[in-house]
Amino acid sequence: MKTIKWMLLIYGFLWVLGFPVNAQETPAKEEIFSEVDEMPEYKGGQEALFQFVKDNIVYPEEAKKNGVQGKVFVSFVIDEFGAVTESRIARGVNPDLDKEALRVVKQMAEWNPGKKEGKPVKVSMTLPIMFALDENKQKKPNE
Numbered sequence: 588m589k590t591i592k593w594m595l596l597i598y599g600f601l602w603v604l605g606f607p608v609n610a611q612e613t614p615a616k617e618e619i620f621s622e623v624d625e626m627p628e629y630k631g632g633q634e635a636l637f638q639f640v641k642d643n644i645v646y647p648e649e650a651k652k653n654g655v656q657g658k659v660f661v662s663f664v665i666d667e668f669g670a671v672t673e674s675r676i677a678r679g680v681n682p683d684l685d686k687e688a689l690r691v692v693k694q695m696a697e698w699n700p701g702k703k704e705g706k707p708v709k710v711s712m713t714l715p716i717m718f719a720l721d722e723n724k725q726k727k728p729n730e
Contacts, residue, residue, distance in 0.1 A: 619664055619710070619711050623701040626701050627669070627701040627710050627712060630696060630698060640691055640716060644687060644716065647684060647687055657681065659679055659680050660676070660677040660713055660716075661674060662712070662713045663675070665701060667706075667707040667709055668700060668707070671692065671693065672709075674689055680718065687718075
């Protein structure tokens with residue numbers, strides 16, 4: 588009986604040693620892809636995305652007053668759940684226009700996530716947002 592207890596104790600000890608314990612270990616950062624089998628899609632498609640931007644963009648008054656125009660490129664990640672994360676200006680034009688473009692991108696609804704080998708993954712995207720003033724409104728009546 589004493590031998591069985593010792594054997595159980597030794598097996599139990601060896602069993603516990605079989606599990607690695609590392610409190611300092613941090614999970615590996617998930618990979619963010621730029622190309623996948625199925626790219627993320629804004630719910631409703633590209634037309635819905637353009638309509639969302641058009642409906643929500645507000646041309647900053649200061650930029651309008653100074654005649655500032657241009658294309659702002661906003662980079663972001665669509666995560667495996669379809670949420671917009673890690674938004675940032677990839678190429679800006681003017682602080683006011685950049686801030687507005689970033690604000691609109693952060694407001695976007697969830698997307699259909701991208702997929703690689705049939706599994707949802709994080710995908711990096713870039714959206715160009717064009718700020719253009721109506722030239723006819725900018726000219727004075729006598730010009």
